[in-house]
Amino acid sequence: MQKHKKNINLLLGSGILLAFIGILIVSFFYTPYDVNSMDIPNKLKEPSTTHIFGTDEFGRDIFSRILKGSQTAFLVGILTIAIGGFFGVLIGGIAGYAGGWLDEVFMRIMDALMAFPGIILALMLVAVFGPGIINTSIALGIIAVPSIARVTRSGFVQQKEAEYVTAAKLIGVKNYKIMFKHILPNISSQIIVALSIAFAIAMLAEAALSYLGLGVQPPDPSWGRMLKDAQSYLINSPWYTYAPGGAITLLVLGLYLLSNALRDLMDPRSK
Amino acid sequence: MTKKREVLLEVFNLKTYFPVKANKIGKKPVLKAVDDISLTVYKGETLGIVGESGSGKSTFGRTILRLVEPTEGEIIFEGQHIENLKPKELQVIRNQMQVIFQDPFGSLNPRMRIEEIIEEPIKMHTRLSNSDRKSRIKELIEKVGLSEEALKKFPHEFSGGQRQRIGIARALAINPKFIIADEPVSALDVSIQSQVLNLMMDLQDEFHLTYLFISHDLSVIKHISDRVAVMYLGRIVEIGTKESIYKNPLHPYTKALLSSIPVVDFENKREEIMISGELPSPVDPPVGCAFHTRCPFAMDICREKRPQLQDINAEQQVACFLYKKEETKENDPYHTIEV
Numbered sequence: 001m002q003k004h005k006k007n008i009n010l011l012l013g014s015g016i017l018l019a020f021i022g023i024l025i026v027s028f029f030y031t032p033y034d035v036n037s038m039d040i041p042n043k044l045k046e047p048s049t050t051h052i053f054g055t056d057e058f059g060r061d062i063f064s065r066i067l068k069g070s071q072t073a074f075l076v077g078i079l080t081i082a083i084g085g086f087f088g089v090l091i092g093g094i095a096g097y098a099g100g101w102l103d104e105v106f107m108r109i110m111d112a113l114m115a116f117p118g119i120i121l122a123l124m125l126v127a128v129f130g131p132g133i134i135n136t137s138i139a140l141g142i143i144a145v146p147s148i149a150r151v152t153r154s155g156f157v158q159q160k161e162a163e164y165v166t167a168a169k170l171i172g173v174k175n176y177k178i179m180f181k182h183i184l185p186n187i188s189s190q191i192i193v194a195l196s197i198a199f200a201i202a203m204l205a206e207a208a209l210s211y212l213g214l215g216v217q218p219p220d221p222s223w224g225r226m227l228k229d230a231q232s233y234l235i236n237s238p239w240y241t242y243a244p245g246g247a248i249t250l251l252v253l254g255l256y257l258l259s260n261a262l263r264d265l266m267d268p269r270s271k
Numbered sequence: 272m273t274k275k276r277e278v279l280l281e282v283f284n285l286k287t288y289f290p291v292k293a294n295k296i297g298k299k300p301v302l303k304a305v306d307d308i309s310l311t312v313y314k315g316e317t318l319g320i321v322g323e324s325g326s327g328k329s330t331f332g333r334t335i336l337r338l339v340e341p342t343e344g345e346i347i348f349e350g351q352h353i354e355n356l357k358p359k360e361l362q363v364i365r366n367q368m369q370v371i372f373q374d375p376f377g378s379l380n381p382r383m384r385i386e387e388i389i390e391e392p393i394k395m396h397t398r399l400s401n402s403d404r405k406s407r408i409k410e411l412i413e414k415v416g417l418s419e420e421a422l423k424k425f426p427h428e429f430s431g432g433q434r435q436r437i438g439i440a441r442a443l444a445i446n447p448k449f450i451i452a453d454e455p456v457s458a459l460d461v462s463i464q465s466q467v468l469n470l471m472m473d474l475q476d477e478f479h480l481t482y483l484f485i486s487h488d489l490s491v492i493k494h495i496s497d498r499v500a501v502m503y504l505g506r507i508v509e510i511g512t513k514e515s516i517y518k519n520p521l522h523p524y525t526k527a528l529l530s531s532i533p534v535v536d537f538e539n540k541r542e543e544i545m546i547s548g549e550l551p552s553p554v555d556p557p558v559g560c561a562f563h564t565r566c567p568f569a570m571d572i573c574r575e576k577r578p579q580l581q582d583i584n585a586e587q588q589v590a591c592f593l594y595k596k597e598e599t600k601e602n603d604p605y606h607t608i609e610v
Contacts, residue, residue, distance in 0.1 A: 163378035166338060167441065170370060171392040172362040185382040 010261035016254025024070045033061035035068045036219045044237045053243040056229060065221040066243050072222045073203050073251065076137050076215075080202035081195045083141025088148025089184070089191060095149070096156025097179050107153065110146040118143045118201070119208055126214045136215045140205050144198040151194040155187030189266030196259035200252045207248050223248050276313040279449060279481050280335070283309045285344035287327075287334045287505075291554050302554045304330040305341075306505035306561075309580070312449070317475065317482040319496030319513070321489060321528070325550050327505040328485045329373075332451045335483070336368055337361060348449070366396055369442035371471075373454035375434035379426040385412070385437055386422040392444040411440040414477075416470060432463035436470065443474065451483045456491060468495050489532055493517060501525045504553055504561040507580060511587030521589040523566050560592070568593055 033051075039059030047054045053062035095106040113121070125139035159165065160183065168178050184191075207224030209215030216222035226244035233240050287305035304327040312318050320328045333339040335346055337353065346354045353364050372378035379388055389408050393399060399407060409419055415436040426434055435455060442450055452471070456464040472495060474480060486492050492499055493513060500510040501524065509522040520526045527546045546565045551557055557564050563573040570592060578590040 163372040163374055164380040167370065167372065167378055167438075168380075168391070170336065170338065170365055171445075172365065172395055173391065182380055182383075186380070 007261075009257045010265065013254050013256070013258030013261055016250055017258055020070060020074075020251050020254070023067055024074050027067040027070055031061075031064035031067050033064045035060065035064045035221055044233060044240070046237070047239055054237070054239055056226070056240065057233065062226070062240070062243050065226060066223070066247055069221040069223045069226065069244070069247070072133060072216050072220060073206065073247075075133060076140065076206040077199045077202045079134070079137035080140040080144055081199050083138060084144025084148050084198050084202075085191070085195050087141075088145045088194075089152045091145065092149035092152025093156055093179050093184070096153035097160055097175070097183070099157075099160075103153070106149070110149050113142070114146040119205060122205055122209060123212070123214060126209060131209075131214045131217055133216055133220070136206060136209055137202075140202045143205070144202065148191065148194045148198060151190050152187065155190050156183055159183045159186055189262070193259050193263040193266070196255055196262065200255035200259070203248065203255070204252055276316070278311055279314045279349060280312040280483075281345075281347040282311075282335065283345040283347075285309070285331070285334060285346065286342045287330055287339055288342040300554050303327075303505050303556055304339075304553060305334055306553075306556070307344075308502075308505070308507055310500060310507060310510060312481060312483060314448075314481055315475075315479055316497040317484050317495050319492035319499045320483065320485045320502055321487065321492045321499060322502030323550055324487055325553070326502045327553065328487075328502050329453050330505075331502070332370070332453050332483060332485050336365060336370065336451065366445050367447050368449045368451065369445075369447040371435070371438050371442050371450060371452040371455040374458055375431045375438060376426075376458075378438050379434055379441075381426050383425075384422065385424055385426070388426075388437065389422075389441050389444055392441065396445045407444075411444060412437075414443070414474070415440045430463075431459050432467060435459060435467050439467075439471065439474070443478065446478070447480070449481045449483070451485070453485050454487070455484075457486060457488060464491065465494070471495065489528060501528065504551060504556055506561055507590065508562065509587070509589045509591075510580065511589075515584070515586040519587070521583060521587060521594065522562075522591050523568055523593070524562050525589075560590075 037060065039055065041059065042051075042055050043057050043059040045051055045055040045059075051061050051063065053066060056062055056065070091106050091110065095103040116124075121143055122136070122139040125142065126135055129135045129138070156179070165178060165182060168182050173182070206215055206222070207227065210222040210224030211228040213225075213228065216225055218225065223244040227241060227248070230237075230240035230244065285305055285308045286303070288301040288303050291300045291302050306327070308331060310318075320331065322328045330339055334341050337346075337356075341354055344354065345352060348364055348368070351364065353361060356364065379385075386408060389411055390404060393404050393407060397404075408422060412419065412421055417433060417436055417440075421429070421433075421437070426437070429437065435458075438455075455471070456467050459467060468491065471482070475482060482495070484492065484495055496513050498510065498512050499516045500507050501516070501522065502508070503524050509516065509520070509525045516525065517529065520529050524546070530545075546567070548565045551561070551564055557574075559575050560566070560569075560573040560578050563569040566573065572592050576592075578592050580588045580590045581594065583589050583594055
């Protein structure tokens with residue numbers, strides 16, 4: 001029964017993610033309409049056979065913009081976990097493996113970062129460095145660092161006392177090699193789970209930032225931005241919100257399901 | 272073993288204290304895991320170290336390798352002091368000392384193939400070519416009684432006994448002289464224990480190894496050791512040849528330990544010594560003899576002075592006031608009693 005449930009999570013999660021990756025790939029080669037070509041006479045048209053998600057306030061095809069928007073979402077997500085993952089694993093690894101004052105200093109800095117609500121910190125960083133995809137990703141990456149560092153640190157603290165580490169030390173394996181060749185592969189599952197959650201959070205945060213007008217700048221399509229624009233027409237054209245809102249919800253849901261399933265799957269105790 | 276023996280390792284007054292969290296300001300309590308141990312290990316022998324859990328035997332083994340830093344004392348391996356060596360110099364010595372670990376599940380990296388696990392020390396410390404290295408790995412895995420197919424597998428595909436064999440192969444990979452076996456069979460089934468012990472003894476003959484064999488299991492120690500040291504609360508209370516210790520234990524603690532082995536023999540009932548109470552805390556060990564709190568023969572002097580190891584006969588040394596100490600006889604106000 002338990003096993004069955006896990007498989008459903010895994011199947012659904014990876015299915016949704018794969019579908020979005022498919023959309024992403026398609027968007028590079030084909031969109032039904034040009035994403036930025038305006039067609040004012042056909043503005044705010046309801047979904048139909050010509051525009052399956054309808055058109056926005058400038059008459060642009062929403063379906064095309066959703067497709068193109070997946071590029072933004074994935075770019076921000078991947079950049080975020082690349083930045084957050086790199087620094088998180090490095091800081092968490094050093095803190096956990098070295099211990100002592102280094103651990104204290106690093107982790108207190110992480111605590112300080114965590115004390116800020118993520119979105120506020122991102123707002124601040126974007127306000128300082130200016131909006132745009134890259135700056136948004138850097139800001140979100142910095143926010144992702146503490147949680148990844150914590151997971152990595154606890155993994156290292158746990159593993160460094162293992163006898164295989166002692167054995168490696170005894171042979172004279174260098175510390176950095178013990179950290180990355182011996183210990184890291186043993187906690188990769190925890191880190192992958194943390195990264196997949198960070199990915200989902202980054203997408204939500206990007207949508208939120210763009211919704212507030214600080215993330216991706218027009219005319220680049222972003223789901224969060226589209227949601228914001230749709231808000232103004234909520235009464236007369238409620239269907240405008242369905243596509244961007246649905247895309248965000250579905251992708252984040254898929255990522256959470258997947259990370260949940262991965263965590264259960266990679267837990268060695270469950271084998 | 273009465274021939275002149277070559278010394279491999281000497282330890283003098285070794286102390287390993289760990290700081291414990293203080294509950295009062297100004298007081299700095301320490302946990303005395305190893306409290307003033309001196310002993311000698313001779314080439315080619317197996318010295319068994321036996322004691323209860325918490326007696327500091329594992330810490331003692333780790334201190335010799337400086338996996339735990341000694342607080343005080345000297346460690347001399349083949350005439351070279353190692354207590355103050357720099358990491359690089361220490362590594363040279365460590366290559367001649369390896370460890371077989373207690374936990375066969377924790378001592379092998381679960382994400383590395385057996386081949387990589389055995390290859391690592393060879394790669395680091397020899398200049399063998401790729402093919403030589405491969406044949407060396409093959410030779411090692413066959414030496415410990417596993418087949419070549421094992422090399423491509425991961426640790427979780429093996430049983431505890433097989434993993435311990437892999438651990439032994441890794442320990443032997445760079446031809447060490449001295450092996451510290453830290454409870455190597457206590458995690459294994461009894462039927463597997465003797466296989467692994469016999470393998471270790473065969474390898475000892477073949478490679479002229481010296482073992483420091485740490486265990487809480489008296490029958491395992493009896494099986495493999497030439498000499499036995501009995502530890503209690505970070506100290507050695509008795510050391511001697513296996514025969515003398517098992518036939519004629521002197522220290523009350525050794526006697527108690529040995530009489531705790533169940534035997535089926537109704538004809539010759541042994542002298543049984545029961546000890547009461549628990550191992551005192553090594554943070555605050557008893558003053559004088561560490562064992563006096565549980566010793567049925569405790570005298571006044573035991574509560575005041577710490578007994579030193581002294582030769583009782585050619586084969587045995589014991590740290591106990593029950594036995595005469597010639598040089599202090601005249602000025603010693605306490606009578607020494609023969610038991």
